[in-house]
Amino acid sequence: MDNLLRKLDLTSLRLFVAVCQEQNIARAAEREFIAPSAVSRRIAEIEALIGLPVIERHARGITVTAVGETVLRHALAIIGSVEALSAELSRFTSGACGNVRLVCNLGAIVQFLPEDLAAFGRVYPDVGIELEEQHSPEVLRMVGERSADFGICNAIQGVEQFVSLPYREDQLCVLVPRGHALASAQQVRFADLLGETFVALRDESALSRLLAEQAARLNEALKIKIRVASLDALCRMVHVGLGIAVVPRQVGELYLNTLDVVARPLSDPWATRQLVVVFHSREHLSASALALVGFLCRE
Template sequence: MRFDLTDLKLFQRVAESGSITAGAAHAHLALASASARIRGMEDTLGVPLLVRGRRGVEPTAAGRTLLHHARLITQQMERMRADLGEYASGLKGHVRVLSNTSALTEFLPDVLAAFMAAHPHVNVDLEERLSTDIVQAMRDRLADIGIVTDAVDSSGLETRLFKEDRLVLAVGLAHPLAKGVRRSGALPFSACVEYDFIGLAGDSALQQYIGEQGLRLGHRLRYRVRLRSFDAICRMVASGNGLAVLPESAAVRSRDAANLKVVRLTDPWARRRLLLCMQSYAKLPGYARELADALAAPQP
């Protein structure tokens, strides 16, 4: 199967416009040339890609599949063109980092701010994902650096310690669960799962991780509200509207910390080590190695 970018862009424009004539015009091709290219694609695949009618054309099931992939490929080409164009304006490097929620919200901002201030010609593309997804992406060479918990299997990747990360239970002082727990006490997660929770909004990797722990205990956690920051979650918990599982640093840092009980969870999954993972530190570009060094360095 041999399609070039002109074929894919032409097919996309024909399918989106519903007309071979209009698609050819958008692709800056003569109608005869465009029609020949479409027929050549159909002959190569052995299936029709378009249903032709008096009102124009529309993609077949195979054509819709091709359209989906054509869009992905052209979008990736545009992104590559934009990324490469940045080098002409003085950019010297681009590092892609995948991170779980805790590292992204609690630990990365200060380290990245210092690194980027010291490296003004390096861009960092940072994306939140689940640790399991990050490990697979790193094995597939889709990023330069990943930050994951030590609970996932990172075999085959080079790892370095990034941070210690303990998950705790935040409980409002008026909550029924708070009455039987000392401020410095600890509980198993199983003692909490029947209460209402406050969680992070959106497709948060941390929220998915916590939800998985509830399901392992046979409970789907009930969320009264989902908010966009740990500080907002702590304020809601302090008002007595639910419990929250969040990084200990976020609970302690909250301006409502005085109105919370921070209870350590006894479950092994709640005490985590965050690891940097890489395909090969030695094979990273110099600026990516410098970022890995900055992330692995002890932080005050």
């Protein structure tokens, strides 16, 4: 019996089950789309391995021996386990089960991702998501090094080396204390802000780089009083009067009822930014990651 594990294959067991269920080799062969002689040969191989008959052949069909009944019981269990394995694995290949490593910039996380990931979780409850926050340049670096399955960042220089899909638009606004002279304006040009004192994110953020570039185009430099690591801290600095700040619109609106600030949209064309999903290729994404990309990008 030591050879059973190495020599008894699933195809032989499946054909044996069909013969037992049909009580006839010819009907079992027809059901399994195989020649009757091939079925008979498989049954004979099982009997040779066991050393005992599993069926008795008659002119009009077969009967299952006591040994055959034992083999049948275990064959059904084995085939059932393999089918259960297949069904469970299909959840991974369909994206219904697995883990996804995602790296995103702060704007995407604060403005859009919580609701989107919650909606995704309702459709794919068995997909785990590991989310890391980074500035847009760092998002590209991590995706490039495959430290994450995919990323979400602003459409900055460098995204062209990846597959990039549009995610959301990010509208910038200026956040000022409620008593500021610009608080009554309907919209503001960036050029009108250059005499103001700013609070800003750290230099490596895509937003800080963008503002510095736009100021340089106007032959100006921003007067920055303090730099912070988060948009939350940025808004609080404006609240206490340390300066004004340029932030994503939906971030600013989060604080209108809790902080003494006013948000006014920037009218400059560059103030509307595109957030993109970036990855190497669809072929390199797991089924779960591909499902999440499709969900976020509304594909």
